[in-house]
Amino acid sequence: MTSLMKTQGTTEDDITAEVLRRFDATNDPRLRRIMQSLVRHVHAFVKDVELTEAEWMAAIKFLSETGHMCDDKRQEFILLSDTLGVSMVVDLINHRAPEGATESTVFGPFHRDGAPEMPAGGNIAPRDAKGIPTIVSGHVLTLDGKPIAGARLDVWQADSSGLYDSQYAHTDELHLRGQFRTDKDGAFLVRTIRPVYYAIPTDGPVGRMLTATNRHPWRPAHIHFVISAPGYQPVTTHIFDDADPYLGSDAVFAVKDSLMCTFVRHESRDDEAGRFGLEPPFCTARFDFVLRPSAR
Numbered sequence: 001m002t003s004l005m006k007t008q009g010t011t012e013d014d015i016t017a018e019v020l021r022r023f024d025a026t027n028d029p030r031l032r033r034i035m036q037s038l039v040r041h042v043h044a045f046v047k048d049v050e051l052t053e054a055e056w057m058a059a060i061k062f063l064s065e066t067g068h069m070c071d072d073k074r075q076e077f078i079l080l081s082d083t084l085g086v087s088m089v090v091d092l093i094n095h096r097a098p099e100g101a102t103e104s105t106v107f108g109p110f111h112r113d114g115a116p117e118m119p120a121g122g123n124i125a126p127r128d129a130k131g132i133p134t135i136v137s138g139h140v141l142t143l144d145g146k147p148i149a150g151a152r153l154d155v156w157q158a159d160s161s162g163l164y165d166s167q168y169a170h171t172d173e174l175h176l177r178g179q180f181r182t183d184k185d186g187a188f189l190v191r192t193i194r195p196v197y198y199a200i201p202t203d204g205p206v207g208r209m210l211t212a213t214n215r216h217p218w219r220p221a222h223i224h225f226v227i228s229a230p231g232y233q234p235v236t237t238h239i240f241d242d243a244d245p246y247l248g249s250d251a252v253f254a255v256k257d258s259l260m261c262t263f264v265r266h267e268s269r270d271d272e273a274g275r276f277g278l279e280p281p282f283c284t285a286r287f288d289f290v291l292r293p294s295a296r
């Protein structure tokens with residue numbers, strides 16, 4: 001019997017099978033699984049839509065431009081992941097919080113390291129004259145309701161124009177960012193401004209994708225938090241203004257019912273105005289965060 005050299009694949013499916021085979025020898029089983037699944041899904045996608053060469057080149061250009069938009073202040077790939085819902089699917093797979101623990105949501109592209117440490121009641125928005133002064137207070141608690149003293153809260157949000165500090169080209173200064181600690185009762189107090197709904201950046205490839213697909217860029221008003229404490233699993237989350245018109249159509253799919261927070265507007269010099277030294281109008285918002293213990 002004549003033995004023949006194995007012929008090279010000539011159909012689409014032959015190519016897929018051969019590419020998968022090339023990854024068979026990957027030593028790390030997790031990497032092998034990821035690469036082979038990626039190849040299977042990308043090939044299936046290309047075959048499904050019968051991608052043209054022009055579309056393939058447009059995709060290469062799109063991803064190249066996405067990379068070129070990224071620097072230490074702008075993360076277009078996170079924005080792409082967020083607007084495709086990938087970030088939230090990853091979040092949901094990785095953070096199946098037990099009943100009662102604060103749910104996580106997207107990290108987003110706007111976190112910056114180096115936010116200043118602030119005392120309780122410290123104002124993260126001292127240069128925002130237009131925003132409504134707002135006090136956000138609450139506790140960091142265990143699953144059974146006990147206070148966690150010394151928990152760290154890393155807080156950041158957009159200003160009253162809907163922009164993060166990193167979106168201002170003329171300055172590198174940090175603004176609307178701070179790090180707070182809970183006191184012995186697990187309590188925290190942050191002074192800021194009422195968050196507003198804002199558009200994600202639309203001046204790059206992600207913005208063009210949204211426009212081309214008739215999607216809006218709006219995110220409902222929120223404040224970002226990362227809460228951490230020794231012995232507990234940190235949580236990356238937001239609190240959302242429960243009166244926001246975009247809660248049902250967040251451009252990055254990050255809204256969860258458990259993260260709703262009521263921002264109460266005060267129009268008179270009431271007790272809270274006296275307590276916080278604020279002139280009306282101002283807002284107060286209360287939210288308790290619940291951490292689960294670290295995995296042992």
Ligand SMILES: [Fe+2]
Pocket residue numbers: 108110157158222224
């Ligand atoms: Fe945000």
